[in-house]
Amino acid sequence: MATVVIFGAGVMGTATAFPLTDNGHRVRLVGTHLDEEIIASVKTRGYHPTLRRPLPDGVTAYRYTELAEALQGADFLVSGVNSYGVRWAAETLASALTEALPIIAITKGLDSTADGDIVALTTVYEETLVSAGGPHCDVSGVGGPCIAGELAGRRQSCVVFASPTREQAEWFAGHFRTSYYHIWTTADLLGLEIAAALKNAYTLPVAIASGFLEREHGPDEANAQMHNLEAAVFGQGVSEIRYLLQVCGQPVQFAASLPGAGDYYVTCAGGRNMRFGRLLGSGKSMAQALQEMQGITIESLSIIAAMAAALPRLADRGAIDRARLPLLGHLIATVDSGRAEPFPLDRFFPDLC
């Protein structure tokens, strides 16, 4: 049985403790400095307050000051920090890790190089670890539709693990697979991260479309909603994920499968991205919407920012045709202006023409 450190005690990282302990592994849950209340609660009464559940018996909680102790004898690490915390986490691990440890990150994110090349946040993680003086560790990723509370509730969930090699992804998967946690594996790490990150970004305009209903004073006298527009945006979103996979030389079938359409679907079912987008659609400015979200992290914004940096560079060297990305262009303009304008629908679906 393995000893697993989960670094970051947010809901998604912590939820992976359920299949891990169900498989008999020991889990050390290490909070960051932002998780002090959570760790205190787990230490005193075994209860995770944001996951709203008692944690399984095999889980031991550690404060961030106890990271080095938690890492002793660990077989691998699950990184549970969000995209804004990746650099901090890598730097912190760099000083705590005495030798290489396999890492699997639940963070979904993208970054771009000076040339505009799109890189997975797992790559940024690896590079930051090394540049901060730490050992070289392979960082694997997770994609697919998985709401943390459902995984922790042992609901049927299907996900994809991606590692630099298929064998490594299978090695990780072997620790996590249960009767309710179904895992596919791939070596197309960048493709998986593109799908996983972009579905977050593309959820925002679906939410904006939904929010437009409020601007139209809600359902009309015959109860007409805004589902047709939401669905058109969803279709264009899947189509742009497919195009970006193609441009990056990754498997386009991810778009029409679990990591693309499947994950996108569940993200549109609710969550902070949807709440934020609906506020924008209803007519609030970006600043007002962020204020109403009371400082909750909106991960889609960091992904949109990464794409805003990458697109002009990719277009300049002829690597992409921006006419194939009208929704992403509109989304970048929305974040830029701070206001949700009507969608450029007549530029959608160039793939159908």
Place this chain on the structure above:
Amino acid sequence: MATVVIFGAGVMGTATAFPLTDNGHRVRLVGTHLDEEIIASVKTRGYHPTLRRPLPDGVTAYRYTELAEALQGADFLVSGVNSYGVRWAAETLASALTEALPIIAITKGLDSTADGDIVALTTVYEETLVSAGGPHCDVSGVGGPCIAGELAGRRQSCVVFASPTREQAEWFAGHFRTSYYHIWTTADLLGLEIAAALKNAYTLPVAIASGFLEREHGPDEANAQMHNLEAAVFGQGVSEIRYLLQVCGQPVQFAASLPGAGDYYVTCAGGRNMRFGRLLGSGKSMAQALQEMQGITIESLSIIAAMAAALPRLADRGAIDRARLPLLGHLIATVDSGRAEPFPLDRFFPDLC
């Protein structure tokens, strides 16, 4: 300005009267024998009871006995009957039509030949018209996410028209396009119909997954739902639509765009298919669920039946690999046994392996 006959006064057919009359066309709305109450209401007070709206001024209502009169001088016909009514509609038109008339059918459906070849219901429509002694009429189709009540409410809606030629699809589109009804065109009629029909079939298992929540006694103490499973089924559904498009030599990008993922998304937002599937998922038998639906047509069942007839023949001649269609196979078995069993999740996503 054109004179347009809408044949079948259900919600979807009738909703097309809104963009048509907004463009100044005259609309003759002809009910079938099932639409007598609707037509009486439109004739006496201009109100469509199931669409729950007054119809625009340019619409005149006709009973089915007045079909021949309505057809006089018509420029084209919108067929608004559902998939179960297509043969009846074609036979009825065969005796009423004195010359060929362009037809565009809002019906989504598939059939199969003795060889197992999948054919669009628009083809069945054309053939039935001729075999019943009528003129040869090209029958075009419509796909994409479009809830009738939203189109009638002039909400932004994006759809695809398919005709034997792109020019013909554009000719139709020119009559319907408005500031709120956005239309793409294609000559890949079979591909569009495959996407449009199969998304109906594949909505059923998403609904079944949702219904499983009830079998598990609803959300648990931490409010875990069944969204992860629904999303996995959705992802597999899109993937199987893609595979069937490929097998039929149609554009696979339809799956990851408006006609596939987009239309599938809106169908999962509600409607009779979802209500029926949730009943099955909650543990009711097919017979009980049908009874609770009180005779409302479940179009997905006719599509599943068509695929159940086609698949063994296609497999026998090596045209398909049934391992690529685990969800469709499960769906056929579900209809066959009359009971929703757990999904064969570990056979899902062969495209990821």
